[in-house]
Amino acid sequence: MTTTGQPRLLGTDKPPTLVSRLMDNRWAGLAGLLVAVLAPFVIATPYALSVMTSAAIFVMLAAGLNIVVGYCGLLDLGYVAFFAVGAYTAGVLTTRVGLPLLATVPAVLVVTVIAGVVIGAPTLRLRSDYLAIVTLGFGEIIRITANNLDVTGGPSGIYGIPSLTANPVVFYYVTVAVVALAVLGAARLGRSRMGRAWRFIREDEDAAEAMGVHTYKVKLAAYIAGAVWGGLAGVLFAAHLSAISPTSFTFLQSALVLMAVVLGGMGSIPGVVVGAVVISLLPEFLRDLADYRFFLFGVLLIVVMLVRPQGLWPARSKEALK
Amino acid sequence: MTQLVWNGLFVGSFYALVALGYSMVYGIIKLLNFAHGDLYMLGAFVGFAILGAAGGVSPAMTLPVLLAVLVATMAGTGLAGVALERIAYRPLRHAPRLSLLITAVGASFALEYGMRAGAGADPRVYPVRLDGASFEVLGARVTLQQLVLIGLAVVLMAGLNLLVTRTREGRAMRAIALDPRTSRLMGIDVDAVISRTFFIGSALAGAAGVMAGAYYGKIDFLMGFLIGLKAFTAAVIGGIGNIPGTMLGGLLLGLLESFGTFWLGGEWRDVFAFGVLILFLTVRPTGLLGERVVERV
Numbered sequence: 001m002t003t004t005g006q007p008r009l010l011g012t013d014k015p016p017t018l019v020s021r022l023m024d025n026r027w028a029g030l031a032g033l034l035v036a037v038l039a040p041f042v043i044a045t046p047y048a049l050s051v052m053t054s055a056a057i058f059v060m061l062a063a064g065l066n067i068v069v070g071y072c073g074l075l076d077l078g079y080v081a082f083f084a085v086g087a088y089t090a091g092v093l094t095t096r097v098g099l100p101l102l103a104t105v106p107a108v109l110v111v112t113v114i115a116g117v118v119i120g121a122p123t124l125r126l127r128s129d130y131l132a133i134v135t136l137g138f139g140e141i142i143r144i145t146a147n148n149l150d151v152t153g154g155p156s157g158i159y160g161i162p163s164l165t166a167n168p169v170v171f172y173y174v175t176v177a178v179v180a181l182a183v184l185g186a187a188r189l190g191r192s193r194m195g196r197a198w199r200f201i202r203e204d205e206d207a208a209e210a211m212g213v214h215t216y217k218v219k220l221a222a223y224i225a226g227a228v229w230g231g232l233a234g235v236l237f238a239a240h241l242s243a244i245s246p247t248s249f250t251f252l253q254s255a256l257v258l259m260a261v262v263l264g265g266m267g268s269i270p271g272v273v274v275g276a277v278v279i280s281l282l283p284e285f286l287r288d289l290a291d292y293r294f295f296l297f298g299v300l301l302i303v304v305m306l307v308r309p310q311g312l313w314p315a316r317s318k319e320a321l322k
Numbered sequence: 323m324t325q326l327v328w329n330g331l332f333v334g335s336f337y338a339l340v341a342l343g344y345s346m347v348y349g350i351i352k353l354l355n356f357a358h359g360d361l362y363m364l365g366a367f368v369g370f371a372i373l374g375a376a377g378g379v380s381p382a383m384t385l386p387v388l389l390a391v392l393v394a395t396m397a398g399t400g401l402a403g404v405a406l407e408r409i410a411y412r413p414l415r416h417a418p419r420l421s422l423l424i425t426a427v428g429a430s431f432a433l434e435y436g437m438r439a440g441a442g443a444d445p446r447v448y449p450v451r452l453d454g455a456s457f458e459v460l461g462a463r464v465t466l467q468q469l470v471l472i473g474l475a476v477v478l479m480a481g482l483n484l485l486v487t488r489t490r491e492g493r494a495m496r497a498i499a500l501d502p503r504t505s506r507l508m509g510i511d512v513d514a515v516i517s518r519t520f521f522i523g524s525a526l527a528g529a530a531g532v533m534a535g536a537y538y539g540k541i542d543f544l545m546g547f548l549i550g551l552k553a554f555t556a557a558v559i560g561g562i563g564n565i566p567g568t569m570l571g572g573l574l575l576g577l578l579e580s581f582g583t584f585w586l587g588g589e590w591r592d593v594f595a596f597g598v599l600i601l602f603l604t605v606r607p608t609g610l611l612g613e614r615v616v617e618r619v
Binding site for chain 1: 352353354409410413414417418419420421422423424425427428429430431432433434435436438439547548551554555558589590592593596597599600603604607
């Protein structure tokens, strides 16, 4: 095994076109945030707000998975497990213990970090494709466990989770603020010393090891960061729906998040955000195609990998441009 | 006790049959074919379609008809596996491993939901049930159909083992597993051998699908997902890429599950199986019969 992750980026040696200049524009992030903030002024039915809140939470999930898959090149097929761990921890602590939702956040952090270590520690020493299938198994373990235990409410799940506010508009803005911070945090992490080590591992793990990067520790760090992002998104999810059940945390969900990351562009923050918004809003516009939707997603995954593996909005190496 | 062992061996022979395809493909081109479990599902549906097209089956002719359907289905899923390799995997053979894995996930998704769009989301009832008398062997209740299915699985696996160890084709496969570039220099048509490997592996999965359909009586479009995972677990336990090891792994996983279900209850069966997978990967990632592979730069 010599290389993992993205192949050489296309188009980096071509002169910038209008589109690529727009994509590289540093204000793109702020423009995206502006769209999210202004959206309720365009359409603010309760249903539309709910859809938009879900889309924002999905963006946070995609940003978290991007740390693991996009930056570090580790394929995680059970990412929704961390989402479930976060949502269930928050749900159990609020309904069974009676804590307010915000007070559960430290506990969620601790539990997701533990979950990340438990699943990452034994498997990150192995070949990357083993990791993929173990995470897939782990996702199933979490879902089945939630389905079997009494404290998690069994198949019917937990309901009556208190929200942060009673007003859906306020909750939407809170979600957008949290997600924006999460996306910004993921982007900053990607540009840090740790982020460079992640991308080095993605490009060539053996070379990274030879250069003195402690690959195991660094991979574990990426995995734990991804777990924390997923767990916090889970808290938002629990607060948003006020009811959670094992059916929300199937492999389908993990695959959809992966789809968003791959479609947008692995390792590219704007790409991943756009990919997540597209994947979560598309079903609203394509109701007639409901039966073929997932089939098309599968075909699209193959086509993207064959034709444009860098995704729709690829990451550009800042180092190379300077 | 013997009942548990027998049940375990029976389920294990299914796992082994599916795991062999996984293991062969992995052994030769180091690709985890996520869509392999879905080829098993495809096999069950192809068998279902053939049986449906043939109309009713008289009870006396069940077994010969089932064998004929089995052969036809194996050809069908085998070709589907070859097509999958040609379209989705071959263009990416030299691409980074992550791309290949993601493509495999996409292929799995496309097969599952393509089948759902084509055949509907509701489970289908298989038109053939193998009903046989049951008798007691050492205190375990054994049915004739179980014996027939296990016999079929054993014949298929023995045939595969002969193919890989004794024929020219098998020698070419083993050579490619060791070193594809040198194999090409030695005059082996690498692409053709990989195609045929996919054909054999997918055909075995298809056979298992038909057998599962005839035994359990119900099929649905997601039936391949879980067994794909289990087959991978079996392959890892035995040593992925190693054919006798994979068979052993399948039987062992069946036994472990059978006893795990007995001790912990049926609802924890899958958790137990994946727990075993994670334990094995931690303690002995090469599996029982696998060799340690040194990573070369």
